[in-house]
Amino acid sequence: MAEKNYGCDHIGVFTNNPGGLIKFYTDKLGFTKEKEDALSKSTMEAIFNFPYDCNLVRLGLGNVKIEIFAPVSVMENKIDNIFGYNHWGFVVPDRNKFLDELKNSGVDIIEVKRDGRSVYFIKDPDGNRIEIRE
Numbered sequence: 583m584a585e586k587n588y589g590c591d592h593i594g595v596f597t598n599n600p601g602g603l604i605k606f607y608t609d610k611l612g613f614t615k616e617k618e619d620a621l622s623k624s625t626m627e628a629i630f631n632f633p634y635d636c637n638l639v640r641l642g643l644g645n646v647k648i649e650i651f652a653p654v655s656v657m658e659n660k661i662d663n664i665f666g667y668n669h670w671g672f673v674v675p676d677r678n679k680f681l682d683e684l685k686n687s688g689v690d691i692i693e694v695k696r697d698g699r700s701v702y703f704i705k706d707p708d709g710n711r712i713e714i715r716e
Contacts (some may be wrong), residue, residue, distance in 0.1 A: 587675035591715060592640070592647035594669040596632070600652035604639055607648060613641035620654070628694045629703060630668055630711065647671070669703065669711035677702070677716035684714075 597603050607613040617640040627633045635654040640647055651668065674680040681702055685691055692703040692711075702714045 589645075589673040590670055591645070591673050592649055592671040592713075593667065594649040594651060594671075594713075595666060596651050596668050598652065600637065600639060600650050603650050604641065607641050607643075611643065613643040613646075613648065616640045616642045616647070621651070625694065625696060626651075629692070629701070632668075667710070669713055671713045671715045673715050675716070677714055681714060 595603070604615065608615065617638075619638045619640075621636045621638055623633055623635050626636050630651075636651045637654055639650045639652075641650070642648075681691055684704060689704050692705075694701045694703070703711045704714065705711055
């Protein structure tokens, strides 16, 4: 497949300081808030092995998206190892075909049902999650 059919459409980060990150990306880099959502503990655990309810804020600037994940409760905000990169979105021309090829080559596929649709992730050898998107 031609290289132009592939791309990265978002980066996901965990933070204990969502307000600070949002302010930095919007005020300093010109991003705008595109979406806010709440993700349940079960969804977060299925995708990231992170068993906490989280808020999600997606920021955008042109073709670049940043998804900021922050735990909901004050107690969970005391967790000190939840900052930094957690996944990136890899855009492929035919997701089903690509997932079949990965599965046939021995790559484990993580399927999470969310809002009536399936979201698919894989892990690289270091355990970093990659969301497969079309």
